Amino acid sequence: MAAVTNPFTAGTWVMEPKPQNIWGVPHTSWFFAMGVGGALFINRALFGVELGRIMGMAVADLLSMILIGIGGLILIGDLGKPLRVLRALLNPRTSWISVGAIADFVFLILDGLWVIADLEWQGARPFAGLPWAGNSPLGIAFQVIAGAAAFIVIVYPGLVLAASPSIPFWNTTLIPLQFLSFAFASAVGLALIFALWLPVPPALLTTWAGAEILLLAATLLLFVAHLIQGSASHATAKVSVARLLKGELQVPFVWGTLIAGLLLPLLLGLYGAFAASPAPGWLAISALLTLPGNWLSKYTVIKAGSYAPFL
Amino acid sequence: MRYGMVIDLKKCIGCTGCALVCKTENATPPGILWLRVVKQESGKYPQVRRVSVPLQCMHCAEPPCLEVCPTGATFQHPNGIVDIDAEQCVGCRYCMMACPYDQRFFLSAERTYFPGHTTPFEQAGYQRHQAGVVSKCNFCTPRLNRGLEPACVANCMSRARTFGDLDEPNSEVSKLIRDRGGYQLYPELGTNPSIYYLPP
Numbered sequence: 001m002a003a004v005t006n007p008f009t010a011g012t013w014v015m016e017p018k019p020q021n022i023w024g025v026p027h028t029s030w031f032f033a034m035g036v037g038g039a040l041f042i043n044r045a046l047f048g049v050e051l052g053r054i055m056g057m058a059v060a061d062l063l064s065m066i067l068i069g070i071g072g073l074i075l076i077g078d079l080g081k082p083l084r085v086l087r088a089l090l091n092p093r094t095s096w097i098s099v100g101a102i103a104d105f106v107f108l109i110l111d112g113l114w115v116i117a118d119l120e121w122q123g124a125r126p127f128a129g130l131p132w133a134g135n136s137p138l139g140i141a142f143q144v145i146a147g148a149a150a151f152i153v154i155v156y157p158g159l160v161l162a163a164s165p166s167i168p169f170w171n172t173t174l175i176p177l178q179f180l181s182f183a184f185a186s187a188v189g190l191a192l193i194f195a196l197w198l199p200v201p202p203a204l205l206t207t208w209a210g211a212e213i214l215l216l217a218a219t220l221l222l223f224v225a226h227l228i229q230g231s232a233s234h235a236t237a238k239v240s241v242a243r244l245l246k247g248e249l250q251v252p253f254v255w256g257t258l259i260a261g262l263l264l265p266l267l268l269g270l271y272g273a274f275a276a277s278p279a280p281g282w283l284a285i286s287a288l289l290t291l292p293g294n295w296l297s298k299y300t301v302i303k304a305g306s307y308a309p310f311l
Numbered sequence: 312m313r314y315g316m317v318i319d320l321k322k323c324i325g326c327t328g329c330a331l332v333c334k335t336e337n338a339t340p341p342g343i344l345w346l347r348v349v350k351q352e353s354g355k356y357p358q359v360r361r362v363s364v365p366l367q368c369m370h371c372a373e374p375p376c377l378e379v380c381p382t383g384a385t386f387q388h389p390n391g392i393v394d395i396d397a398e399q400c401v402g403c404r405y406c407m408m409a410c411p412y413d414q415r416f417f418l419s420a421e422r423t424y425f426p427g428h429t430t431p432f433e434q435a436g437y438q439r440h441q442a443g444v445v446s447k448c449n450f451c452t453p454r455l456n457r458g459l460e461p462a463c464v465a466n467c468m469s470r471a472r473t474f475g476d477l478d479e480p481n482s483e484v485s486k487l488i489r490d491r492g493g494y495q496l497y498p499e500l501g502t503n504p505s506i507y508y509l510p511p
């Protein structure tokens with residue numbers, strides 16, 4: 001049957017755009033924890049960004065496992081029927097939640113096995129004989145699969161939002177890209193904070209700081225692009241943009257995310273990296289600011305989501 | 312075969328009888344409104360019109376709620392009706408986020424109409440509603456299985472509702488849509504709702 005538009009309202013709204021109130025703080029924390037956790041693992045496995053060792057375990061691997069585990073627990077805790085959680089793995093064909101839940105489990109299992117094989121105890125590696133230990137083919141396969149799962153874990157919350165046709169402000173690929181770049185910026189930021197205690201050579205510190213600056217700049221541009229796109233696309237997305245820039249979300253978004261979470265860390269990072277010689281203190285402060293900025297960015301974007309009126 | 316409904320806004324008098332009969336037929340707990348009637352106003356004084364628009368699940372042919380469901384709890388019957396298997400639902404509410412028509416309801420905890428007291432009607436009816444899962448209109452599938460029309464259709468005092476097969480060109484619903492310019496809500500989303508409205 002051919003679609004006919006409503007002749008009664010003739011393109012005018014009778015309803016107002018309705019802010020979504022289903023998702024909030026738990027979902028923000030879940031998205032944040034999973035993003036930073038996934039990026040920490042990829043930074044370590046792919047780019048060699050180590051955070052030292054604790055109790056014989058690589059901190060980056062341990063922390064990524066803990067963060068993704070926390071994200072998973074928040075997800076489970078938010079379900080109406082938490083004991084049925086395994087059913088959420090059943091529809092990866094069309095549901096990003098399902099894809100993400102599978103990636104969470106795969107990552108936790110493989111990273112857990114890797115951490116065990118990599119364990120150092122009193123100068124020895126008691127589990128070095130495991131088939132996936134070290135650079136064995138199985139070990140490399142585990143790392144590659146865990147890395148792919150970590151990547152999915154970072155982007156799937158953004159894809160969950162982007163796939164929602166009912167909320168025009170979310171319905172854009174810019175959201176998963178924001179999640180990706182902010183996750184890596186936060187993970188590199190954590191490395192800069194850990195560098196205060198680790199013997200990181202100045203040249204390496206400058207490289208990390210350079211990566212952090214690029215990631216922060218990219219994230220900032222993605223947010224600006226999202227705001228421009230939102231203002232120019234759908235009338236309801238325009239309402240979301242107005243709530244972020246002038247409405248009740250202005251303080252956490254403009255001041256918390258854009259200024260304190262992105263612009264200020266960017267300027268501090270530039271100063272800390274390129275002033276006279278790398279200044280680890282300034283870099284750490286810059287990095288520290290990105291963490292609440294990342295959390296607030298997700299919270300405000302989630303809260304700004306409004307349903308388009310259908311009448 | 313694709314079940315659909317036509318609601319004639321010229322005939323609807325906004326009595327909300329359909330919303331009430333939906334509640335009694337399905338024994339939905341407090342706060343769960345599978346069917347509601349909203350008042351739509353248009354124009355400027357003195358040319359103002361007020362129309363009552365009954366709203367319920369549109370049983371979209373391309374339902375976004377179904378695509379996003381991670382468990383497969385939301386499914387589509389071969390007759391086009393979009394339904395939820397409460398036993399499969401984990402209560403993630405992602406479908407509520409995806410439904411553009413705001414037609415899904417989450418029962419966070421068991422609720423009764425009279426605090427501290429459950430009527431015999433509620434005791435019987437609430438067995439159909441689990442806390443922690445999402446529910447919505449199913450076009451009264453249990454009634455259809457018994458050869459009856461959905462309760463909202465059978466009980467509409469002004470006969471504003473017609474139910475039938477949208478795929479059958481000679482069905483009453485198809486004829487009404489064709490002859491009276493039936494329209495869907497928010498068609499630009501591509502959800503292809505199975506509820507059509509006839510202009511007031």
Ligand code: SF4
Nearest residue numbers: 368369371374376410
């Ligand atoms: S109206 Fe909403 S709940 Fe009903 S089928 Fe369409 S998307 Fe799903």
Ligand code: SF4
Nearest residue numbers: 380400401403404406
């Ligand atoms: S709340 Fe239930 S029906 Fe809705 S998406 Fe989640 S599992 Fe599916």
